[in-house]
Each structure stands twice: as structure tokens, then as C-alpha cells.
Amino acid sequence: MAQFQIIDKFDVEVCKLPYEKALSFCDYLNSIGIKAKAKEGYSGFYIIFVTNESDKLKAKLELVRHSDSAFCKEFEKVSWKSGKTVSSKKRLNSNSLPFTYNLFSVVSIIQILCVIVYVLSLIDQDFVVFNLALGRFEHFTNPINYYKLFTPALVHFSIMHIAFNLIMFEALGRPIENTFGSIKMFSLVVGIAAISNVFQYMFTSEQAVFGGLSGVVYGLIGYSAVISMMKKAPSTFKVIPGLFAVSFIFILFGFFLNGIANVCHLSGLLLGSLIALFDCKFKFK
Structure with missing residues (x-):
């Protein structure tokens, strides 16, 4: 018997943040039950995505609620505890390209x-x-x-x-x-x-x-x-x-x-x- 797993689609955009802040905020959202992923954009920014509009609203409220604490130590603590998002993302260095070179483009x-x-x-x-x-x-x-x-x-x-x-x-x-x-x-x-x-x-x-x-x-x-x-x-x-x-x-x-x-x-x-x-x-x- 085959087993199937439902895979969440992260296609609802929440916000755009610099690299470290995006990953910390993403970890924080996941820690409070909001499924989120950070995907690389352009110019060094990452885009935070969630799976539905309801979570988008919740994520934006969390972003506003913590805006005064400057991405705060609370987000960073969650990232340090989980250690998942940061370790799964590699920062681009001078020897890598931010895109896949397509010879037929x-x-x-x-x-x-x-x-x-x-x-x-x-x-x-x-x-x-x-x-x-x-x-x-x-x-x-x-x-x-x-x-x-x-x-x-x-x-x-x-x-x-x-x-x-x-x-x-x-x-x-x-x-x-x-x-x-x-x-x-x-x-x-x-x-x-x-x-x-x-x-x-x-x-x-x-x-x-x-x-x-x-x-x-x-x-x-x-x-x-x-x-x-x-x-x-x-x-x-x-x-x-x-x-x-x-x-x-x-x-x-x-x-x-x-x-x-x-x-x-x-x-x-x-x-x-x-x-x-x-x-x-x-x-x-």
C-alpha cells in the first residue's frame, strides 16, 4: 500500500526582510504554530511565505507587535534554540551566483x-x-x-x-x-x-x-x-x-x-x- 503525504504550499507572501532577520522571524513564526518559510529574493533580501491568508494576517500582526523591539532578542533566541533555519540556508559568497545560469535563456x-x-x-x-x-x-x-x-x-x-x-x-x-x-x-x-x-x-x-x-x-x-x-x-x-x-x-x-x-x-x-x-x-x- 502506498502512503501519501500532504505537502504544504508556501505561496502566500508576508514580508521581505534582510537575511538574518528573515530567518529569525521565520523560526519565530514556526515556534508559535505558524508554518513559514524564508525564500531568497534579490539584493540580499529574503521573502517570508506562509500557507494561507489567515496565517499571513497573524504573521503581520506579530511583525507589527515586535517592531519596537527591533527584531528582538525573542526572535534570535528561537533561532538559536531551533538551529534549523539558519543551518539549512547558506549565505552566498563571492564564488557563487544568485541564479542558475541557463545557457538557452x-x-x-x-x-x-x-x-x-x-x-x-x-x-x-x-x-x-x-x-x-x-x-x-x-x-x-x-x-x-x-x-x-x-x-x-x-x-x-x-x-x-x-x-x-x-x-x-x-x-x-x-x-x-x-x-x-x-x-x-x-x-x-x-x-x-x-x-x-x-x-x-x-x-x-x-x-x-x-x-x-x-x-x-x-x-x-x-x-x-x-x-x-x-x-x-x-x-x-x-x-x-x-x-x-x-x-x-x-x-x-x-x-x-x-x-x-x-x-x-x-x-x-x-x-x-x-x-x-x-x-x-x-x-x-
């Missing part, structure tokens, strides 16, 4: 394509510039050439150029894809790349060509910054405070330098912000 595929195109440019730069980059020499007389509205995002002209873009793309794109899904990430990359490239094309001189993932990166900065400020957004999705302001300053500074696709950066930032505002208004309810 949208972020990974874009990164791989960028590297392949960069290596190809080292072998034959003229081929890459003519077929993948974008300049005023392209008049789009052939509909087939409309692929060039996206491919400039894959073209980079120096090791520092591609390194900066891929690092920022990883830092911003991975949380977006993990939180909102691959379809959302794909639509953001393709949409922001195409539209920001169109705007840059309109303001590019006859002799210049442009390429790079930075238009998409700035779009993801705008998207992430706006989403993270919205109360309706998933509580696990956060970005570095002030990132939006710093990025806007860098864009303004870029207008005083030569060889910077400033229009692409600015349009990408604005477009990403507008998409985020749309999502917050109609999707995060």
Missing part, C-alpha cells in the same frame, strides 16, 4: 551572439560593418535588409565596448528574465533595439556607422528602475537605488564626447521607462 543567447560577432569582426571587420552594423549608406530599398534594425545591437568595436555592455546586460537582463519570463525579455530586447536603432539612424551622419548593445542596456535600466519603484511590482525585483539618475547623467555627459551613440542611449532609456509604466498600469494589478 534569451540573455545567454544574446551574449553568445555578441561574442561570436565580435570574434568575426576581428577576422573581417569590413564584412561585419557592412552586413550587421547600421549607417546612412543603408537605404532599405530591399525589405530583406530590415534585419539591420536589430543586428547593430550585436556589433561591438572594442573589447571594452563589448565587456561593459555584456556585464550590464547580465546584471539587468537576468533578473528581468527570471522574474517576468523569456518572452518578456525577448520582446524587450528586440523592441528596444529596433526602435533605438531607428532613432540613432535618423541622426547619424553620412560617414558614420554605429553598433552596440548599449541602447538595449539603457532600455533595461529604464525598465528596471521604473518597475522597482512601483508598489505593484513583484517584491523580489529590485535594482540599485539611483541607477536611473546616474545613467541619465552619463547620457548627458556623452553628448560632449565624440563617437557615442547618444540618441540610441537616450531613446532606449525613455522607451524602457515607458514600457515599464505601461506594464505597471495594465499588468501588475
Whole structure:
């Protein structure tokens, strides 16, 4: 005869707390009969989950009741006595990643394509510039050439150029894809790349060509910054405070330098912000 065990589903979110406080509070809830679990979120925070709405209300009351005692020695004593939650969680160190690297994710595929195109440019730069980059020499007389509205995002002209873009793309794109899904990430990359490239094309001189993932990166900065400020957004999705302001300053500074696709950066930032505002208004309810 087979035996079955009913497993509790911890899918009702209570609050978000720093690592130590989350684990202590979770142990405290379990000690008073409220089944709770702490699950890792973003930016060093953990999310406390319970199994039902009734326990959620009780947990929030306990949180408010102990707010003056600052997570208090009562919570810590329970954690020390149980020794379960803390020992079952390992703090991330500098050699570990806060996510599982998925080689077939949208972020990974874009990164791989960028590297392949960069290596190809080292072998034959003229081929890459003519077929993948974008300049005023392209008049789009052939509909087939409309692929060039996206491919400039894959073209980079120096090791520092591609390194900066891929690092920022990883830092911003991975949380977006993990939180909102691959379809959302794909639509953001393709949409922001195409539209920001169109705007840059309109303001590019006859002799210049442009390429790079930075238009998409700035779009993801705008998207992430706006989403993270919205109360309706998933509580696990956060970005570095002030990132939006710093990025806007860098864009303004870029207008005083030569060889910077400033229009692409600015349009990408604005477009990403507008998409985020749309999502917050109609999707995060």
C-alpha cells in the first residue's frame, strides 16, 4: 500500500526582510504554530511565505507587535534554540551566483551572439560593418535588409565596448528574465533595439556607422528602475537605488564626447521607462 503525504504550499507572501532577520522571524513564526518559510529574493533580501491568508494576517500582526523591539532578542533566541533555519540556508559568497545560469535563456543567447560577432569582426571587420552594423549608406530599398534594425545591437568595436555592455546586460537582463519570463525579455530586447536603432539612424551622419548593445542596456535600466519603484511590482525585483539618475547623467555627459551613440542611449532609456509604466498600469494589478 502506498502512503501519501500532504505537502504544504508556501505561496502566500508576508514580508521581505534582510537575511538574518528573515530567518529569525521565520523560526519565530514556526515556534508559535505558524508554518513559514524564508525564500531568497534579490539584493540580499529574503521573502517570508506562509500557507494561507489567515496565517499571513497573524504573521503581520506579530511583525507589527515586535517592531519596537527591533527584531528582538525573542526572535534570535528561537533561532538559536531551533538551529534549523539558519543551518539549512547558506549565505552566498563571492564564488557563487544568485541564479542558475541557463545557457538557452534569451540573455545567454544574446551574449553568445555578441561574442561570436565580435570574434568575426576581428577576422573581417569590413564584412561585419557592412552586413550587421547600421549607417546612412543603408537605404532599405530591399525589405530583406530590415534585419539591420536589430543586428547593430550585436556589433561591438572594442573589447571594452563589448565587456561593459555584456556585464550590464547580465546584471539587468537576468533578473528581468527570471522574474517576468523569456518572452518578456525577448520582446524587450528586440523592441528596444529596433526602435533605438531607428532613432540613432535618423541622426547619424553620412560617414558614420554605429553598433552596440548599449541602447538595449539603457532600455533595461529604464525598465528596471521604473518597475522597482512601483508598489505593484513583484517584491523580489529590485535594482540599485539611483541607477536611473546616474545613467541619465552619463547620457548627458556623452553628448560632449565624440563617437557615442547618444540618441540610441537616450531613446532606449525613455522607451524602457515607458514600457515599464505601461506594464505597471495594465499588468501588475
